[in-house]
Amino acid sequence: xxEGMDFAGLVDLGAGTVERAAFTDPAIFAAEQxxxxxxxxxxxxxxxxxxxxxxxxxxxxxxxxxIVARDRDGxxxxxxxSCTHRGMKVCRHDYGKAKVFTCxxxxxxxxxxxxxxxxxxxxxxxxHFDKAYRAELRREDWGLSRAPRLALYKGTIWASWxxxxxxxxxxxGDMHRYLDYALDARDGSPGGSRTVAGVQKWRVNCNWxxxxxxxxxxxxxxxxxxxxxxxxxxxxxxxxRRAAFRPRLAIGFPGRGHGxxxxxxxxxxxxxxxxxxxxPEVNDWHRAAHExxxxxxxxxxxxxxxxxxxxxxMSFHGRQPRTIAVAHxxxxxVTEIWRWCxxxxxxxxxxxxxxxxxxxxxxxxxxMTESDDMENWSYATTASQGPIARRRxxxxxxxxxxxxxxxxxxxAVECGELTEENARIFHGRWADFMRxxxxxxxxxxxxx
Amino acid sequence: MPPNNALDRLLLRAxxxxxxxxxxxxxxxxxxxxxxxxLHPDVRVAMPIARNLSPGLLxxxxxxxxxxxxxxxxxxxxxxxQRVRQLETGVHWAEEPASRIxxxxxxxxxxxxxxxxxxxxxxxVLHRNRLEDETDVLIGRRRDTLLREGEVWRLLRREVLLDxxxxxxxxxxxxx
Ligand code: FES
Ligand SMILES: [Fe+2]
Numbered sequence: 001x002x003e004g005m006d007f008a009g010l011v012d013l014g015a016g017t018v019e020r021a022a023f024t025d026p027a028i029f030a031a032e033q034x035x036x037x038x039x040x041x042x043x044x045x046x047x048x049x050x051x052x053x054x055x056x057x058x059x060x061x062x063x064x065x066x067i068v069a070r071d072r073d074g075x076x077x078x079x080x081x082s083c084t085h086r087g088m089k090v091c092r093h094d095y096g097k098a099k100v101f102t103c104x105x106x107x108x109x110x111x112x113x114x115x116x117x118x119x120x121x122x123x124x125x126x127x128h129f130d131k132a133y134r135a136e137l138r139r140e141d142w143g144l145s146r147a148p149r150l151a152l153y154k155g156t157i158w159a160s161w162x163x164x165x166x167x168x169x170x171x172x173g174d175m176h177r178y179l180d181y182a183l184d185a186r187d188g189s190p191g192g193s194r195t196v197a198g199v200q201k202w203r204v205n206c207n208w209x210x211x212x213x214x215x216x217x218x219x220x221x222x223x224x225x226x227x228x229x230x231x232x233x234x235x236x237x238x239x240x241r242r243a244a245f246r247p248r249l250a251i252g253f254p255g256r257g258h259g260x261x262x263x264x265x266x267x268x269x270x271x272x273x274x275x276x277x278x279x280p281e282v283n284d285w286h287r288a289a290h291e292x293x294x295x296x297x298x299x300x301x302x303x304x305x306x307x308x309x310x311x312x313x314m315s316f317h318g319r320q321p322r323t324i325a326v327a328h329x330x331x332x333x334v335t336e337i338w339r340w341c342x343x344x345x346x347x348x349x350x351x352x353x354x355x356x357x358x359x360x361x362x363x364x365x366x367x368m369t370e371s372d373d374m375e376n377w378s379y380a381t382t383a384s385q386g387p388i389a390r391r392r393x394x395x396x397x398x399x400x401x402x403x404x405x406x407x408x409x410x411x412a413v414e415c416g417e418l419t420e421e422n423a424r425i426f427h428g429r430w431a432d433f434m435r436x437x438x439x440x441x442x443x444x445x446x447x448x
Numbered sequence: 449m450p451p452n453n454a455l456d457r458l459l460l461r462a463x464x465x466x467x468x469x470x471x472x473x474x475x476x477x478x479x480x481x482x483x484x485x486x487l488h489p490d491v492r493v494a495m496p497i498a499r500n501l502s503p504g505l506l507x508x509x510x511x512x513x514x515x516x517x518x519x520x521x522x523x524x525x526x527x528x529x530q531r532v533r534q535l536e537t538g539v540h541w542a543e544e545p546a547s548r549i550x551x552x553x554x555x556x557x558x559x560x561x562x563x564x565x566x567x568x569x570x571x572x573v574l575h576r577n578r579l580e581d582e583t584d585v586l587i588g589r590r591r592d593t594l595l596r597e598g599e600v601w602r603l604l605r606r607e608v609l610l611d612x613x614x615x616x617x618x619x620x621x622x623x624x
Pocket of ligand 1: 086103105
């Protein structure tokens with residue numbers, strides 16, 4: 001890695017530009033792995049994927065595979081999926097049940113918990129330990145690397161490789177209120193959501209940052225979706241994808257790199273908007289849930305949102321289709337996107353089925369909306385690689401200098417609906433991380 | 449009428465094979481409206497997600513389940529027709545300019561014959577080339593249920609089993 005290279009200088013917030021190299025250059029990509037993905041809080045998956053003790057699933061942190069395992073005591077751990085002997089992937093299953101992971105190369109085995117040898121991931125079995133190693137191998141030094149920080153939040157599982165990372169809730173700041181909106185039950189009771197079984201995983205030839213930068217609040221890319229808007233696939237009926245929604249604002253968290261499209265906290269009661277009008281039974285359930293939410297939270301500031309990003313690569317949709325999308329970096333020009341669908345555990349089958357089928361026609365590679373995003377992200381990446389193309393930075397100047405403190409939120413700004421403020425916030429935070437200064441990375445961005 | 453002798457069986461298979469190959473021709477020629485006419489109004493197309501699992505689990509859970517889990521595709525006529533309309537807008541960027549697709553449908557066998565209903569199995573190779581150098585190859589197996597209505601057969605069920613677990617194509621804007 002090019003130590004000391006001024007990667008932060010690729011982002012010029014004063015000019016509203018980001019150099020294209022940030023999206024294409026292998027040295028910068030390598031630096032991102034060390035400086036961002038080895039330090040930030042990353043989304044790993046959902047507890048509903050590992051409901052029982054000894055359940056596990058494999059996930060990714062940056063370019064690397066990790067095992068997310070629930071031990072016998074119910075604790076969740078994130079272990080690097082690379083054998084400490086010769087690097088073999090100790091687990092090649094997407095999910096399953098195991099208390100011990102045995103490496104298929106030479107047979108070292110690692111525990112999923114700390115009972116046998118003190119720490120989760122400990123090396124607990126070495127073939128020919130006595131005969132070949134003469135009992136001299138210090139097994140306690142050769143456990144799987146374990147993410148030192150792990151947080152469970154309303155069913156979601158997050159981890160960081162950096163012991164010094166702030167607490168997860170500090171990392172989120174008031175962004176947590178918008179994440180709550182996605183994770184809480186539709187009637188406003190805390191938590192209560194789960195993932196539909198199965199994860200969509202697919203490769204796109206684009207830089208990973210295109211996905212979070214888009215989901216953080218790019219209302220400007222409507223032309224991308226003109227075809228699906230002409231057809232009209234929303235559950236409210238009619239044209240467009242969001243006919244039933246009130247106007248939204250771009251709300252961002254400058255010192256944190258998170259942002260969303262949604263509403264400011266409000267105590268005003270909102271009427272139900274018939275968002276599921278095509279399915280009367282489902283619509284009735286949502287109306288009742290909406291009214292229950294209004295009653296439960298009466299007098300307290302409530303928020304609502306449609307789409308947002310938690311820095312660096314976790315994005316989510318809070319309304320419908322309610323989803324989580326993570327853009328895993330593979331190379332400067334290849335990204336593996338993972339997609340989950342969220343539903344209320346307590347909702348009737350018809351409600352969840354309507355949500356699932358809307359997800360499938362909207363999101364992911366088979367989604368009529370997102371297929372057009374991916375065409376744009378991949379050819380933007382391709383066409384940005386040449387030496388002449390790289391002479392010009394990307395332009396992020398929309399709405400510069402017009403952000404205002406967001407009323408009712410801490411350390412947040414809003415900048416109207418059509419703005420690139422949130423993308424600037426994302427890249428500003430990217431630059432903070434890319435300076436490589438250790439946590440606490442307090443780089444205050446004044447809320448202009 | 450179930451075929452009761454070898455010759456009838458052979459003729460029926462030839463008929464179904466013709467149908468599947470003609471369908472492939474329509475899709476590759478982008479005659480999507482004509483293709484829609486081949487579908488039963490109650491058609492369901494399901495493409496589950498394949499997973500990497502240990503032997504015990506693999507038997508039960510190798511692929512996600514239609515009607516319940518996340519899938520690549522799990523839809524009926526209304527959505528299929530919306531996809532055709534989207535392709536017709538001319539501004540569906542993922543397919544404008546249009547991709548060139550050729551699919552090879554082979555190994556067609558009749559797995560079940562029951563009255564006017566036939567379950568046919570086949571294998572497919574779908575090659576998509578797009579713009580200059582974007583190429584996807586999707587390989588898998590299909591199980592198609594066809595229903596005879598008078599003189600014509602209509603597609604009632606399609607199950608698409610793709611080999612890939614992590615999809616190596618950026619989208620699924622083609623009909624499989
Ligand atoms: S690589 Fe795992 S035991 Fe040798
Ligand atoms: Fe989009």
